[in-house]
Amino acid sequence: MKQNNINIYLTLDYELFLLKPGNNIDFSLINPTFDLVRILNKYQYKAIFFVDAGYLFALNRQKEKYPKLNNDYTKIVNQLKYLESQGHEIGLHVHPHWEDCFYNGMEWKISLKRFKLSDFSKEEAHSIFIKYYQFLQFNFQNKIISYRAGGWCLEPFSLIREAMKESGIFIDSTVVPGAYYLSKTHSYDYRKFPNLDYWQFNEDPSIIDEFGHFFEIPCSPHRLSQFYYWEKFLNIFYKKFQHESNGEAIKPSLLGIIKKLLFRTVDAISIDANKSNYLLGAFKTKERTGDKHFCIIGHPKCFTSETYKNLDDFIVYSINRGYSFTTFSKSLTN
Ligand SMILES: [Zn+2]
16 A cells, blocks of 8 residues: 555656767667657556757758758657657757757767856857757647756756746756766756755745745655665676667766765666666655655666666556656646
């Protein structure tokens, strides 16, 4: 029997990011998404897909010239429309580095000099947000109401506050309470944010305002012990860590790795590769707290066989306990 009702959200960052040479979008995006949806369909469960609209926009910019890009663009839009028709929710994900990325006929030339919106001027950030929102929304019947910043870099929120209002987006799901990270590309510090599963805010997402215009549904945090990273580190060292995930993320800095080996760090609860091993345990801990929202993240490019197995086990557990997955539009409009 369930103790209290918990809204479980499975949120996916639907993005390509860095493509390994020789890879294609079937391998790193389309197929893993279909594999995931096949599992969700067994249980009639719905997910939320935060679509990297910058990537879609970049494909569109050059698709007339390159049939391959036209093909990629069509496949992605068709898959997203299929997902919406199946009752999954679409959210806006913004990776503005696509403004500086171009396809040369062979591969994408990726620039990370301007990785987050705060690397742009306020006017640029505003117009990129609006442009990506409109471009994405055009493909869907349902109104897009939620946002997740690329690379967890939400701040400063003042850069996008007006753009969010103008777009009718009132839910943010970027914050990972307690997490922080600073690097050449990334910058976020959520240590002073409310350690809650849900709150409302107005000007500043770190300050609760019960009458605020915006809702934060943070990614549920998980305190990872340093042993997790030691295991991972040693596996890489012995070249055992060649799991079969399909994409590539930015390599963490040496300092970042050392910190993770020495201290406990906070990470978002995730179904990516071997992180999915912690999903069920983290949820059981959450059940004891009385929280009402549990937000899981994932990236199709990082799915492995562990992902599918752990997700399936988690769903079976949630059903036995009387829970089910929901979407932001359902849980917040009820
Ligand atoms: Zn992303």
